[in-house]
Amino acid sequence: MRYELLGLIRVIGPDDTSYITAHKAEVLLAALLARSGQVVTADQLINEIWGDRAPRRAHAALHVYVSQLRKFLRNSGGNGQSIVTRPLGYLLCVGPDELDSNDFQRLVDDGRELVRLERHEQALRCFESALALWRGPAFDDARDGPIVNTCATWLEETRLQCVELLIEQYLVLSRHREIVGQLYALISDHPLRETFYRYLMLALYRSERQAEALMVYRAASGRLSDELGLEPCRPLRDLHRAILTGDEAFSGRPS
Template structure:
């Protein structure tokens, strides 16, 4: 059985994918997953489900939802529920390979290791496998309380880190021309994420499009100054200067792992 929250919340097994329709029950199961192997107190559950406007019988409601989750997770041949009572609340027991978030983290860690060891092909494979686990926004934007929302924000940032590392690995394999279109999309989707501008400039320069690379720098600089009152980071400034003087290090930077010569400090 696998719990999956990198998209709509679902549980998959040999019988297929299973969903919970009741939102409050979804929120409680999501909280148990986010806090897997940790005790979720009754008060934490109430706060996540109802916020500051909890009903008088909120505690009884949590008990009912736990009962529904146990029934939802019950499987033939598995007499014990993975949801156990642990004062002052409940605990979800699961193995690493039963939660898609743990699988994503393991693949991301593996990709980082390959990248550090200069194994580009293996790094690309690990990062692509990690990103393939995502089916949409975390919990399909369930809209719960601060614990789940904070976890979803962290996961979204971690996913973008995985995308950046994947692009760095692909750049090191010489896939510059193939990446230009995707990187234009990424800079449009994440206009304040300077790493994508750096990667786009490298891809354009390597594709013999130095003028376009410098135009990207000016666009990034204008946006950062207007939105935040900031100049581009040192990595972007150094890359712009290198393009202007046709620095011979550009070729090495664009074929080395994670273009380290012009990576952010």
């Protein structure tokens, strides 16, 4: 049995891939996956599923949804015992290789270690493999409550860190021309993340597109000033100054 939450939640059994069509049951599974291996109390699950609109017999309704989810998991190829009842709530037992988010985190950690060892080609492939696990936003449309939202936010931040690490490897390996288009798209999606502006400026400068690199700085400065009343961070300002002065240390060319 394998659970995948880096996109629309799905369960992969020995013979087929299954999706939950009932939204509340999907939210229940999402909350148990977000806290896999931990007890989630009945009150937490009720809040996750219904928020402040819980029905009068919410605990009985929760019990029904748990029964439905157990049946779904059995029909998907599991043994029906992965959801364990505890005195205060429920726990979902997930093996170390049964959750795609665990695989993602392992690949990111492996990539970081390879960077530390200066094995940049291998690190790049590790980060690419990690990002390839994502099929869409984490938990997709099952982010109804605080447990799943917190987990999804953490996963998204880790994904962006992985993207940054991947871009760094392209720059270290002098493959800057390959990432210009991707960086423009990343800035469009994350217009306040200054690291992407800096990497784009560096990639353009190393691609002999100095004027475009300076235009990127101007765009970043204007966006930060208009929306937050801030000036660019020091690394961005330092790179801007280096481009203006033609600093060879940032050119990526051998000295």
